[in-house]
Each structure stands twice: as C-alpha cells, then as structure tokens.
Amino acid sequence: MVKATVCGAAGGIGQPLSLLLKLNPLITELSLYDVVNAVGVAADLSHIATPAQVAGFLPADNGAEKALQGSDIVVIPAGVPRKPGMTRDDLFNVNAGICATLAEAIAKACPKAFILVISNPVNSTVPVFAEVLKKAGVFDPKKLFGVTHLDIVRASTFVATVVGKAEDASKYSIPVIGGHAGATILPLLTQSEPKIVSILSDKSKRDALVNRIQFGGDEVVKAKDGAGSATLSMAQAGAEFAEYVLQAAFGGKSSKTVQAYVHLSADAGGEQIKKEIGADLDYFSVNIKLGAGGIEKILPIGEIDEQEKTLLAAAVKELGPSIDKGSKFQPPPPKL
Numbered sequence: 412m413v414k415a416t417v418c419g420a421a422g423g424i425g426q427p428l429s430l431l432l433k434l435n436p437l438i439t440e441l442s443l444y445d446v447v448n449a450v451g452v453a454a455d456l457s458h459i460a461t462p463a464q465v466a467g468f469l470p471a472d473n474g475a476e477k478a479l480q481g482s483d484i485v486v487i488p489a490g491v492p493r494k495p496g497m498t499r500d501d502l503f504n505v506n507a508g509i510c511a512t513l514a515e516a517i518a519k520a521c522p523k524a525f526i527l528v529i530s531n532p533v534n535s536t537v538p539v540f541a542e543v544l545k546k547a548g549v550f551d552p553k554k555l556f557g558v559t560h561l562d563i564v565r566a567s568t569f570v571a572t573v574v575g576k577a578e579d580a581s582k583y584s585i586p587v588i589g590g591h592a593g594a595t596i597l598p599l600l601t602q603s604e605p606k607i608v609s610i611l612s613d614k615s616k617r618d619a620l621v622n623r624i625q626f627g628g629d630e631v632v633k634a635k636d637g638a639g640s641a642t643l644s645m646a647q648a649g650a651e652f653a654e655y656v657l658q659a660a661f662g663g664k665s666s667k668t669v670q671a672y673v674h675l676s677a678d679a680g681g682e683q684i685k686k687e688i689g690a691d692l693d694y695f696s697v698n699i700k701l702g703a704g705g706i707e708k709i710l711p712i713g714e715i716d717e718q719e720k721t722l723l724a725a726a727v728k729e730l731g732p733s734i735d736k737g738s739k740f741q742p743p744p745p746k747l
C-alpha cells in the first residue's frame with residue numbers, strides 16, 4: 412500500500428501531475444490537496460480505472476493534515492509561478508510562506524514521507540522545508556528532494572536536437588547539477604552519454620546549448636506570455652522523478668543515478684561534494700543513488716573540464732545567498 416499526496420493539486424502542474432500519479436500502478440491511495448478545486452479534480456480522476464483510490468481536500472477542518480495523514484510520498488507544486496520579467500527569486504516571499512505551512516503539516520501528519528519540492532525558488536524553498544522539519548525534530552535529509560529533473564529532461568531534448576537526433580532525445584543522458592535557477596543550473600555536457608564530441612569542440616554551439624538548458628524555463632514563461640510557466644513538461648518530469656523514488660522504496664528496483672537538489676549530509680556522502688565544489692554549501696543538486704530509505708548515497712561529480720569549472724564557480728557563488736535566504740526564513744506568526 413503506497414499513499415501519495417499532491418499539494419497544489421488543482422494547479423497548472425498539479426492537475427497533470429495528479430493524472431500521471433493516478434496512472435502509476437505502485438500508488439494505491441492518491442490524496443489531492445489545494446486551497447481551491449481539489450475535491451473537483453479528485454472526483455474527475457477517481458473515474459479512471461487504475462488501482463489508486465483518490466480523495467480531495469480543501470483547507471477547512473484541518474484539510475491539509477487530513478490529506479497528508481500517513482502519506483509515503485508528498486509532491487509539492489503549490490505556489491505562484493513566474494510571469495515575464497520575473498526571476499524565480501521574486502516568488503520567494505509568497506512561496507516560502509506556503510512551503511513553511513505545508514512543511515508543518517507534513518511534520519505532523521506524515522513525518523516519514525519522501526518530500527519532493529517543486530515550488531520555486533527551489534534553491535531556497537528546500538532549505539525552508541528543512542528548517543521547519545528540523546524544528547519539529549523530524550528532518551531526514553535522505554528523504555527531502557528539490558525536484559530539478561525538468562533540467563535533466565530539457566538537457567536530453569536540447570542536446571539531441573543540436574546533434575540532429577531529436578527523435579532520440581530519451582537516449583541522451585546528461586547530468587545537470589548545482590541548483591534550479593539560471594547560472595546555478597550546471598549541465599555537464601562532457602559527461603553526456605552518448606558522447607557529443609562535435610558539440611564540445613564547437614565553442615559557440617556549446618555555449619548556446621548551455622545557455623538554453625540554463626534558461627529553458629524563461630523560454631516557456633515568455634511563450635505563455637503572462638499565463639504562467641512550464642506545467643506539462645514539469646508534470647511529466649515530476650512524475651518521472653516520483654517513479655524513481657517509488658521504485659527504489661516500494662518497487663524493489665534500486666535506481667539508476669539521478670540528480671536532485673538535496674542536503675549535503677555527511678552520512679550520505681555530502682562532505683565529498685563540498686570538497687569537489689570547494690565550498691561549504693549545505694545544499695546542491697548532485698548525483699544520487701536511491702534505495703528503500705531515499706538517498707542511499709550521494710555520488711561524486713566526477714571529471715569536469717575547464718569550462719565547466721568556470722560554470723561551477725558561478726553556480727556556487729549564486730547558490731550561497733539563495734540557501735541562506737531559505738534557511739533564515741521566518742514564517743509569520745499564526746493569525747489568532
């Protein structure tokens with residue numbers, strides 16, 4: 412029996428993500444929480460003939476805790492998206508408050524759940540989650556993930572396109588590490604499988620490709636022209652990452668190496684990453700191996716070339732303040 416909860420389930424990401432989770436045969440109970448329309452979305456999905464039993468919850472009568480009660484995995488696309496001209500950091504004031512409130516409910520209702528944070532700015536909202544969970548005494552760094560998987564999906568698609576093999580996008584695997592905003596997004600093109608020698612030797616092609624992966628989110632924000640940011644591709648990426656976590660925890664399949672933005676805890680191997688990046692950051696998107704309890708091991712970044720070292724320095728510089736901002740966030744006192 413596996414219970415999954417989506418917080419922000421009625422939104423642009425939340426609806427297609429909930430649909431994809433309803434189609435996942437490992438999930439037997441799907442709980443949808445939102446401040447609007449969660450009950451309607453749940454009624455709609457409940458007619459699909461797959462095992463997961465669906466229920467929707469609104470905030471009234473402690474709805475968040477009821478929705479989350481006993482969840483094994485919680486996926487969180489709750490919060491406001493960008494409009495043209497905004498950075499992800501511009502979303503912090505609103506979304507940090509939403510994340511802190513949800514983290515409190517998780518700490519009470521399902522403290523052992525895997526937590527997958529999609530809400531932006533991921534570089535700061537993950538530390539917000541961690542601090543609330545720490546305060547409640549239930550923080551497990553092996554179970555908290557900032558979902559950066561859309562960057563990995565984009566890297567495969569954009570690389571395959573430049574190579575002239577767009578139809579083979581899913582066969583390209585490019586680790587993307589660092590964080591999830593502009594210069595903090597660091598695609599390791601030198602580690603692409605299959606190799607992409609022709610791109611690496613053409614500086615302008617390579618620079619353009621790195622830039623497209625780093626700013627792929629802006630492409631969608633611009634095209635949607637005020638109607639939000641990536642939703643469908645994010646739903647697919649979120650469901651795929653959830654599947655990796657679920658398979659490792661409940662499906663008996665240890666994962667291939669994947670990347671997510673996680674706490675660099677010492678017992679999972681995070682100290683090694685701090686040495687590799689030459690900075691004492693508490694969070695970084697890294698290669699991870701997943702197992703029954705979440706992160707089984709943080710794996711090394713490995714060989715990178717001079718151009719990637721320069722990008723790494725820029726990523727580290729921008730990440731530090733974003734992590735601090737999230738870690739120091741003080742949720743407003745509850746209204747009496």
Ligand SMILES: NC(=O)c1ccc[n+]([C@@H]2O[C@H](COP(=O)([O-])OP(=O)(O)OC[C@H]3O[C@@H](n4cnc5c(N)ncnc54)[C@H](O)[C@@H]3O)[C@@H](O)[C@H]2O)c1
Nearest residue numbers: 419421422423424445446488489490491492529530531645
């Ligand atoms: N990590 C990534 O790669 C990635 C990719 C795309 C979007 N995002 C982020 O995901 C978030 C959601 O984007 P979207 O396009 O789905 O936005 P949206 O506005 O369409 O949906 C957000 C949903 O969250 C709900 N919500 C607001 N406050 C809530 C609360 N306190 N509890 C529960 N639900 C609440 C809203 O009612 C809405 O249904 C944004 O912050 C966006 O920037 C992240």
Ligand SMILES: O=C(O)C[C@H](O)C(=O)O
Nearest residue numbers: 493499531628629640641
């Ligand atoms: O760009 C955004 O604001 C949404 C998301 O982070 C993305 O990368 O698409």
